[in-house]
Amino acid sequence: MRASVLDVTPDLDGAPEAVTPVYVVTEVPEPEAAAVDLELAAAGEKVFKKCKSCHQVGERAKNKSGPILNGVVNHAAGSVDGFKYSKAMKAVAEGGLIWTEYELAAFLTKPKAYLKGTKMSFGGLRKEADQIAVIEYLKTFSR
Numbered sequence: 001m002r003a004s005v006l007d008v009t010p011d012l013d014g015a016p017e018a019v020t021p022v023y024v025v026t027e028v029p030e031p032e033a034a035a036v037d038l039e040l041a042a043a044g045e046k047v048f049k050k051c052k053s054c055h056q057v058g059e060r061a062k063n064k065s066g067p068i069l070n071g072v073v074n075h076a077a078g079s080v081d082g083f084k085y086s087k088a089m090k091a092v093a094e095g096g097l098i099w100t101e102y103e104l105a106a107f108l109t110k111p112k113a114y115l116k117g118t119k120m121s122f123g124g125l126r127k128e129a130d131q132i133a134v135i136e137y138l139k140t141f142s143r
């Protein structure tokens with residue numbers, strides 16, 4: 001896979017010490033190429049309980065305090081219709097951030113450290129196994 005490095009400097013209010021995030025945008029695989037590990041996805045469904053208070057997935061999903069997460073894996077960040085994102089999320093979305101599994105794992109580890117100014121009020125998933133599992137679960141929902 002080819003990879004290109006984009007240097008994005010989001011215009012974040014009152015965050016002078018914010019580090020400049022470097023997003024590695026890899027080629028997005030074709031949907032049929034992304035095989036889903038169902039056992040791992042089932043484990044991820046349990047982890048997703050931590051997200052459910054704010055996010056919905058599935059056919060009848062609606063935006064709540066967080067956007068719907070159908071098809072989010074390998075999709076452009078900040079692109080759910082009708083959801084009012086934070087300035088910080090809009091800035092990285094304009095910078096071309098794609099939610100690759102790598103970027104999602106980094107975001108979910110500690111959302112506010114990854115994206116200063118995000119309105120996702122969630123402490124994060126400390127265990128890498130939980131991050132990987134919940135991402136696998138999210139892969140089972142397309143937009």
Ligand code: HEC
Pocket residue numbers: 047048050051052053054055065066067069072076077078079080084085086087088089090099104108117118119120121122125134
């Ligand atoms: C307290 C509410 C809350 C919880 C809990 C929460 N989120 Fe979020 N999430 C948000 C909000 C609000 C946003 C929009 C952030 C912004 O605009 O800065 C968001 C954004 C996201 C995005 C980016 C979506 C996009 O369209 O670009 C992903 C992916 C995500 N959350 C995944 C998760 C996962 C996975 C969990 C559970 C492990 C979780 N969130 C837990 C509120 C929450």
